[in-house]
Amino acid sequence: xxxxxxxxYRHGNVSKTAxxxxxxxxxxxxxxxxxxxxxxxxxxxxRIVEIPRLLWWIILNGIxxxxxxxxxxxxxxxxxTEQGSPLKVHTERQAQALQSALDARGHALRVVYxxxxxxxxxxxxxxxxxxxxxxxxxxxxxxxxxxGTTTASIFxxxxxxxTQIRNAPELxxxxxxxxxxxxxxxxxxxxxxxxxQHGKPDKLVMSFHGVPKRTLMLGDPYHxxxxxxxxxxxxxxxxxxxxxxxxxxxxFGKAEWLQPYTAPTLVELGKKGVGRVDVIxxxxxSDCLETLEEISMEAREDFIGAGGKAFHYIPCxxxxxxxxxxxxxxxxxxxxxxxxxxxxENQERLRLDADVGRRRALELGAAD
Numbered sequence: 001x002x003x004x005x006x007x008x009y010r011h012g013n014v015s016k017t018a019x020x021x022x023x024x025x026x027x028x029x030x031x032x033x034x035x036x037x038x039x040x041x042x043x044x045x046x047r048i049v050e051i052p053r054l055l056w057w058i059i060l061n062g063i064x065x066x067x068x069x070x071x072x073x074x075x076x077x078x079x080x081t082e083q084g085s086p087l088k089v090h091t092e093r094q095a096q097a098l099q100s101a102l103d104a105r106g107h108a109l110r111v112v113y114x115x116x117x118x119x120x121x122x123x124x125x126x127x128x129x130x131x132x133x134x135x136x137x138x139x140x141x142x143x144x145x146x147x148g149t150t151t152a153s154i155f156x157x158x159x160x161x162x163t164q165i166r167n168a169p170e171l172x173x174x175x176x177x178x179x180x181x182x183x184x185x186x187x188x189x190x191x192x193x194x195x196x197q198h199g200k201p202d203k204l205v206m207s208f209h210g211v212p213k214r215t216l217m218l219g220d221p222y223h224x225x226x227x228x229x230x231x232x233x234x235x236x237x238x239x240x241x242x243x244x245x246x247x248x249x250x251x252f253g254k255a256e257w258l259q260p261y262t263a264p265t266l267v268e269l270g271k272k273g274v275g276r277v278d279v280i281x282x283x284x285x286s287d288c289l290e291t292l293e294e295i296s297m298e299a300r301e302d303f304i305g306a307g308g309k310a311f312h313y314i315p316c317x318x319x320x321x322x323x324x325x326x327x328x329x330x331x332x333x334x335x336x337x338x339x340x341x342x343x344x345e346n347q348e349r350l351r352l353d354a355d356v357g358r359r360r361a362l363e364l365g366a367a368d
Contacts, residue, residue, distance in 0.1 A: 013133035018110040021095045022154045023142040025117035026085035030076035036069035042117040047153040079292040090286035090318045101328040108342035123161045135169040142285045146176035147222035178225040182326035188236035194314045201278040206230045208283040210248035210257040270306025278312040287316045
């Protein structure tokens with residue numbers, strides 16, 4: 001897309017502010033063909049796999065996609081709902097709930113969601129916001145802990161999109177909120193609610209998505225932020241350090257990733273006679289393949305098969321009211337200084353500013 005093909009511009013548009021809730025993404029359907037398209041985009045991102053491009057192209061297209069697509073499709077099919085992919089369903093509902101929360105707080109903000117890989121794509125959503133006249137945009141990643149493999153990839157895609165846009169909007173990015181008190185309290189609230197109904201476990205396992213260990217050695221803060229999140233959640237719950245464990249899941253390839261690994265840890269706990277474990281995934285704000293299939297299904301089998309008696313998976317934040325309020329507070333903090341108030345006086349001021357711009361354009365013969 002070049003400058004001549006970007007959405008048409010209308011002089012005199014009222015200035016608007018938008019929030020984009022950006023998540024990882026999901027296939028359009030639980031089929032091998034759809035999963036192949038999704039994996040190809042996802043795994044070709046150099047933020048995800050840092051192998052030299054030519055070598056990786058051969059491995060990806062010659063080995064991984066032909067074999068992994070069907071296996072992954074079967075896993076997606078096991079968690080697919082009538083509404084579609086759980087990750088997409090929850091992300092869409094979160095955006096709708098966040099819109100309502102911000103409306104209730106008196107803000108005139110447009111809230112939308114987008115996916116880094118798959119649909120609705122970040123470029124398509126950003127194009128639509130430009131059509132709607134949004135010239136201030138806040139990017140809210142669905143990743144509480146920053147990593148070059150996740151948050152930075154979203155930033156990359158946003159920046160690359162605007163290299164082809166003549167009149168780029170004012171942009172702000174939320175880098176991380178791993179230690180945000182409202183986010184931590186939301187996590188603790190989901191655990192408390194589960195314990196009130198089912199009692200406490202012998203061990204609470206906090207499983208985060210894994211990344212290669214080399215990223216930590218190269219300065220990625222993800223590992224440290226995961227541990228800080230876990231410590232703060234433990235503090236909120238009032239439990240001792242020995243009562244919970246931090247693990248990392250979703251290892252891919254032969255390289256060493258952040259340890260301890262989730263599955264082997266659960267097997268070890270089962271063999272040691274630990275009767276019940278509860279597992280929560282603080283790095284995911286929406287339930288998805290990695291939580292519903294990898295943890296709630298596969299990890300459960302690993303633990304029970306090793307001798308464990310009871311395995312409880314505590315769902316992600318999803319549309320939990322405290323999480324929606326936490327997001328609304330994040331948005332308020334990061335949009336300070338922007339005219340987001342929905343009060344009539346502020347809206348009239350924005351309208352008058354737009355009228356001035358349109359009159360000047362008419363004088364120059366530039367208005368449509």
